[in-house]
Amino acid sequence: MRDFISTRELSAASIYSILETAEAMRNKPESIQSGRFAANLFFEPSTRTKTSFQVAEQKLGMKTLDFQMESSSMTKGESLYDTARTYEAIGAELLVVRHACDHWYDELAGRMSIPIINAGAGKGEHPTQSMLDLLTIYQEFGSFGNLNVAIAGDIKHSRVARSNAYALKTLGANVCFAAAPGFEDDSLDIPHVSMDEACDMCDVLMLLRIQHERHASASYRTKSYHADYGLTIARERQMQDHAVILHPAPVNRGVEIDTRLVECNRSRIFKQMENGVYTRMAIISILLNERGVNHENFTEKCKTIAT
Numbered sequence: 001m002r003d004f005i006s007t008r009e010l011s012a013a014s015i016y017s018i019l020e021t022a023e024a025m026r027n028k029p030e031s032i033q034s035g036r037f038a039a040n041l042f043f044e045p046s047t048r049t050k051t052s053f054q055v056a057e058q059k060l061g062m063k064t065l066d067f068q069m070e071s072s073s074m075t076k077g078e079s080l081y082d083t084a085r086t087y088e089a090i091g092a093e094l095l096v097v098r099h100a101c102d103h104w105y106d107e108l109a110g111r112m113s114i115p116i117i118n119a120g121a122g123k124g125e126h127p128t129q130s131m132l133d134l135l136t137i138y139q140e141f142g143s144f145g146n147l148n149v150a151i152a153g154d155i156k157h158s159r160v161a162r163s164n165a166y167a168l169k170t171l172g173a174n175v176c177f178a179a180a181p182g183f184e185d186d187s188l189d190i191p192h193v194s195m196d197e198a199c200d201m202c203d204v205l206m207l208l209r210i211q212h213e214r215h216a217s218a219s220y221r222t223k224s225y226h227a228d229y230g231l232t233i234a235r236e237r238q239m240q241d242h243a244v245i246l247h248p249a250p251v252n253r254g255v256e257i258d259t260r261l262v263e264c265n266r267s268r269i270f271k272q273m274e275n276g277v278y279t280r281m282a283i284i285s286i287l288l289n290e291r292g293v294n295h296e297n298f299t300e301k302c303k304t305i306a307t
């Protein structure tokens, strides 16, 4: 694994290696050789992903290089590739990028000698979010085979839905989508069900917010969205006793989820955020190890990870 761009080509063995390494990081963090620099290039707003990458890098003993688009030389016309190469030339040994383009990484692919991590690509993929979601499910159920996972919300504009659909199918889970008209995605060969059916049958209900910033025109800004397609109190009562609620956040309380359910007993939303740190530590460690940047005591199973 040279870069971490998509969950599409990840094998089940690779995913389990990331999850097990994340669990190991949670129990006993291991430092990378000190003095290494990581560059976090965020061209879109972020609270969770950016902060958890910073924390993950610093827990690993790395120094973090921040980036502000507005004060960078990209305002003078510098390309993403030249910006990335500049950070590499100055000494960054890891590049984390979030960008509004679905395939921003095509501009860098095969042209960088340091690992690149996709921290969110338009409505394309968000693979590190998927890995932290999987870690949260793994902690809950211990396996994925035949687990019923319903992904509900604005599927069409969601990079989280796509990355999770690929990875969950690889792991043998039964995945379905529940979406309002216009928010469906038929490109992924995943069945669509109603929100009521999703709540009845799921082991995991993964909610998504409406991605207004990726819509061509305003839509579903009315109160009826919550009643028609959201997780209401009544729908939560339909769920199986053991079923859990996930959401990548930010949450729009009262829209895709009743505000009283955000921190209810079933909710793992803040657990997901905590898991984001360990998952990102694991991915960084595996990538740097692949490039020959060693830890003091890095586990053998991480050294043999293969996609």
Ligand code: CP
Pocket: 045, 046, 047, 048, 049, 050, 120, 129, 248, 249, 250
């Ligand atoms: N889940 C997620 O990507 O959140 P941020 O946009 O705050 O990083």
